Amino acid sequence: MAENDAVNDAVNERIRLVVLFGGRSAEHEVSCVTAVHVLEALDPDRYDVLPVGITHEGRWVLAEEAQKLLAGGRPLSLPAALEAAGPEVDPLPALAGGASDLTTVVFPLLHGPFGEDGTVQGMLELAGVPYVGSGVLASALAMDKAKAKEVLAHHGLPQGRWLAVRESAVPRSFDLGWPVFVKPANLGSSVGVSKVAGPEELAAALGLAFSYDEWALVEEAIDGRELECGVLGNREPEASVVGEVVRGREFYGYEDKPVPDEVAAEVRRLALEAFAALRCEGMARVDFFYEETGRGLLLNEVNTIPGFTPISMYPKLWEASGVSYSELVDRLVRLALERRARRAGKIGRPRG
Ligand SMILES: Nc1ncnc2c1ncn2[C@@H]1O[C@H](COP(=O)(O)OP(=O)(O)O)[C@@H](O)[C@H]1O
Ligand SMILES: [Mg+2]
Structure with a gap:
């Protein structure tokens, strides 16, 4: 390479x-x-x-x-x-x-x-x-789920319907149907995320989300499988095989229910597009919902520092793609050096 x-x-x-x-x-x-x-x-x-x-x-x-x-x-x-x-x-x-x-x-x-x-x-x-891993811009963008969604939408990536809500200006009503998901814009690991069945539960869910961030996201609830894909690289990133998260367990082999080849190929294509759209570098895990009947793939979120224990999805996906854990760490370090070499002299050079 x-x-x-x-x-x-x-x-x-x-x-x-x-x-x-x-x-x-x-x-x-x-x-x-x-x-x-x-x-x-x-x-x-x-x-x-x-x-x-x-x-x-x-x-x-x-x-x-x-x-x-x-x-x-x-x-x-x-x-x-x-x-x-x-x-x-x-x-x-x-x-x-x-x-x-x-x-x-x-x-x-x-x-x-x-x-x-x-x-x-x-x-x-x-x-x-x-x-x-990613630089300042991609890291900050991916961490703010609302801003990331705006940029991803601009790049034509398919997503569910959503609304960004600020603590000081919560709209009286919105048209996303019920249930909805409410989450703080800037957290991970399901912290502050609520599934809201109807309007009577909304205030509490927003209150929880606003205890973590001034901005919250309200999203239509998507009834779909959860598929994830690892991306590794800088200018020439590669996509891993596709994994599925099933009720807290993580699956890689689809013993129960395979993901059709053309869907997996589409996940990988969209994951690479999302990675580029947010200007990610090094690594990211891109998460999707898959509506089997309906809209197909909808992007959920991009994680620039995905879970990284040997049994976490990102390293597992690469292992299943032929890249061992220690090789993955080596490649990430190498990519950090590649970026440094490529960008040296581009920033902070005095204007003549
Ligand atoms: N709009 C949604 N529709 C259906 N399920 C959702 C939706 N948003 C979140 N979830 C569920 O909640 C989990 C955590 O939400 P997510 O947006 O991925 O936040 P986190 O950054 O905490 O991982 C998802 O993996 C999914 O199971
Ligand atoms: Mg998530």
Whole structure:
């Protein structure tokens, strides 16, 4: 792949990889679990790993215990490294590589606000450090479900009917039928999401959503299967096989009910379009509803830092597509370097 050629030299060198985990969001714990898996998947011959945890309160700490265990080649144990946190660190110097001569790459394994939403990505841009995943714009867009829907609609991607509602200006009525789904614009992991059967339940659902964000989304309830697709790459992204989420369980093989080939092909095509429309880079998981009789595929959302434990949908989809967990991590780091090489000199160049 052409993208890889540009960074082969850098990739053959040892890389200092800062794994950034924990964070201030509701998804703190899952992020810690994910970090342990990523740390264990990294080849110590190729990576000099620095685990940096962010506590619930937003303090940045060196996860020294995790580092010691890694250095000794011993398996990490849970509760995750954050529990045995070392000294507090200054975010910018820690990220910029400190005194290390090695090429530094940051892997933000943070879900939700203050991690997946462009804030940390902005800090990494300022620090001048290459990092895994989408940049500021795509991260912020994908995190705001309402703005993402507007952009995706502009690009012609099929979606259900929806309405963005601001806390200060809730409309008296709207025409989406019942039931509807109400959700905060900016969260994940089903936090603050309610299914509302009728008008009498609406105020409570909006109240819950507004406890998380000033903006909420009201959506028609879609009666469909939930299909998901992984995207990996920068300028030449690839789509994974298609997976299905069934009542909390995640399926990849369709033992019960296969997804027709032409539907899977369409999912992959639309996933790549959505990835490009939001200007995602590195990785994303694109989620759809599939109405078997009716409108067919409707895009639900794009996740720029999808669940990333080895049993999460995104790594599973890539495994089923022939990319192992550790290879996936390697490719993501390589893509971070490719983006850095490609963009070097384009930003901040003085105007002549
Ligand atoms: N409009 C909708 N119609 C039907 N089900 C929905 C709708 N919106 C959300 N859901 C259900 O709620 C889950 C979580 O909503 P989602 O928008 O994906 O938010 P999150 O970012 O929390 O994953 C979905 O996976 C789906 O099962
Ligand atoms: Mg979702």
